[in-house]
Amino acid sequence: MTVSILIFLPVISALAVLLFKNGATKHAALAFSVAELALAAIFLSRFVPDASIQFAVVAPWIPKLGIYFSAGIDGISMIMILLTNVLVPLIILTTYKHEYKNANAFYALILFMQAGMLVVFTALDGFLFYVGWEAALIPIYFICSLWGGVNRIKVTIKFFIYTFSGSLFMLVGIIYLYLLSPSKTFDLSAFTTTGVVDAHHQAWVFWAFFLAFAIKMPLFPFHTWQPDTYTEAPAAGTMMLSGIMLKMGIYGVIRWLIPIAPLGFQKYEGIVIVLAVIGIVYGSIIAFTQKDGKRLVAYSSIAHVGLIAAGIFGWTTMGLQGAMFQMLSHGINVVGLFFIWDIISSRLNTREVNELGGIAKVAPKFAIAFLIIVLGTVALPLTNGFIGEFMLLNSVFRYNVLLVVSAGSTMIFGAVYMLRMYKKVMQGETNALTAVFADISGSEKLVLGIICALVIIMGIYPQPILHISEAAVNNLVQTVNNKFVQVK
């Protein structure tokens, strides 16, 4: 059993979904994505949580150029696969109450994007990684610009150009590494071998990769595409972007950037960690001033991602473990929040926080779900957000106290604007608009129920998830640290 089954099932599903007619498409898409989730569960059950790469597949692709279809799963990839395969069925389920034109194309694109992201999360060959990286971008571009809001065309082309530019520089970096590698290969393990890339080249390679990853996450100051795109995209597209796709950037840093260019990283660690912290502060402040609920969540996402990045750049085992856990939690929470706003805006046709109020009175179940997700987002202890943020802040603390103070206090600030949003939307008196708000039902209940359950279960008992990636993370930190020491 190799990882290629996991990668190709969504591709086949995407093609199959195209054959369905409008009404049945969403059921077919859901069935396929649940099958993919079941497959992931089988992989998880057979997965041995040590540092090795498992279920590996190596098949010649363009052997003349040293390009192989080479992929495998270790603890770090496993978390990402779980994230992807848990969220995609949930996201498809959130679309059950929408009627999309050309629904079969819509769901096919989502499934195809899933395949692209799974390639990114498992690839061990630079060329394959790049192809997966772009293969995930094309579908989301079309999802956003075909089914998005009014300004979608301008916004999505900006998004596309931004991310495509970043990834082209990464491509140049990958080709450069290929030419440096003694056996002319795109294999990741050849790139990370000590001595293949000297310190001078590592500095360049570092920036080439960093640009691609920083744009994807997005890190300050490369974030300008993000709020517009999140706002204009259809709800499912926003969830795909914020829930899963931005983790491609974070994963790229862990798997590719730092192991390949440890010396470059060591040299520029200060700059990037400061950028990440600026992102936290900036995202939170802007989020505080937002009146549009979806935009508020978009900016808060910049802050959360900034914290994950800062924790990774602190480069401790705890920081990395925190990042793994927080990627999972952030994915779940942010999908929950965007779904909440999707429910509100599809019922009331507005996302203005100030126009709402008192929804808790008319929709108690909705209120409970909203509250749990908000609490998870602001990292209340015993919710999933807490574990990750605690570990990440710990990692930043080891790097610099001043930075952790600004990052940490901003997270408290984050709680303020999130809870303020909750208060304005849900509490107080109902007005003419919100009085008729119908409580959640059917598929909405199911999605929010699952998300709330995950928020609480992961918060109370995080150990099984931390255990999956622990050995791989330890090993990675060790290997890279050894390279640092050689310089000193």
Next chain:
Amino acid sequence: MSTLIIISILPIILLYIGLYKGQKALLPVTIIGLLVALGFGISQWNNNAQPIYHGMMLFDNFSVVFSSVTIISTILIVFLSKDYFEKISSHIAEYYAIILFSLAGIIVMVSFYNLTMLFIGIEIMSVSLYILAGIKKSDFASNEAALKYFLMGAFSTGFLLFGITLIYGASGSFNLEAIRNFVVEHPHNIDPMFYTGVLLIIVGLCFKVGAAPFHFWTPDVYEGSPTLITAFMSTVVKTAGFAAFLRLFTACFAPISDFWVPVLLVITVITLFIGNITALYQQSFKRMLAFSSISHAGYLLFAVVALGASSANSVFVYATAYSIASIIAFGALILVQQQSGSDNFESFNGLSKKNPFLALVLTIAMLSLAGIPLTAGFIGKFFMFTGALNKYQVVLVILAVINAIISIFYYFRVIIAMYFNDADRAELVIPVYYKFVLGLSAIATILIGIYPGFISGLI
């Protein structure tokens, strides 16, 4: 050799068929003739060819590969010309014949082993093209295109010929091997006349392939010519031009690359930027394709700048990818033009609603031209970048990356028009031939993009 003979005799047969009013037989005879020629060409594969006719021609693998790709592209274009030429004029046998004469010149261009044959090949091709550009006799733009093309073409041929003469003067031979030996034997004391000759040849060839700053004829000629002829010029002719360029420089001038690489480097960078930036400002899809073809010439020049063992392969893959994508683009343009009478971007508005197939294949073509992964265009760019980085041309590659980003704007404009802009339009009727050619090209684009192994290992 049999390929060349067949392609030379075929047009004469076609003219006779035309004479005896066998209009219906023209297309099948052309296609079958070309397929036979293709078959003979492929049978020459890997047979350790030696120069023939006193070192005039050499049908090696390089020649086989480039003959095949030009013949296949011509077949696709000929398929598209069903019912197209009939609308322009009644003498349709001549069109097929002239296209094939031009192709005969191209076969000579990719198989020459002597500078005279290069010159003869280019002339056979060019003279046919001058006629083709002006084939709409009563159309003002078509006449302008033909005249401009002829004047510019004659001018550049002069440069080329002058260069060839100077090289002959210095080295005493037209033969590629003899010239190479001359260069190798006199590493430090080559006559300045020889270098001047190399420069003039570069100028002449850059004219032919439409590289800046010798590109001024391209937009007007491409725009004025009938669209199908434009398709022929920007795919088959361009491929042949680069094959000849590469063949000459690999065979003769590789040892003195220190001299001419800086010159070509400047030309490449100018070509990339001029092509891309001007394409941004075009309102007409056809003119945009003309300028984008200039920028693609820039990418193709990468292979000459980073001359090496893999250059031929890079040009082959890039030219194939570019040709099939362009054929789709021009084919779609012909259909849209026939319906709306305009070749502006606006005439593509809302195409996806009524003609999802056409919109889809055109999208695939645009993604391929923009170099997005999982299409053939990406593989082409990937090879070009790899080759250039291999020669440490990092700055060149960075500039190319910037250009690739710029090109997204204008390629996506068509996609945006087709999918996201609404317009009331009637459904286009797509003839069967078009469906076949466009569908086949789109599938080939994706196949090469997903599994380039079967095409990239040829030479």
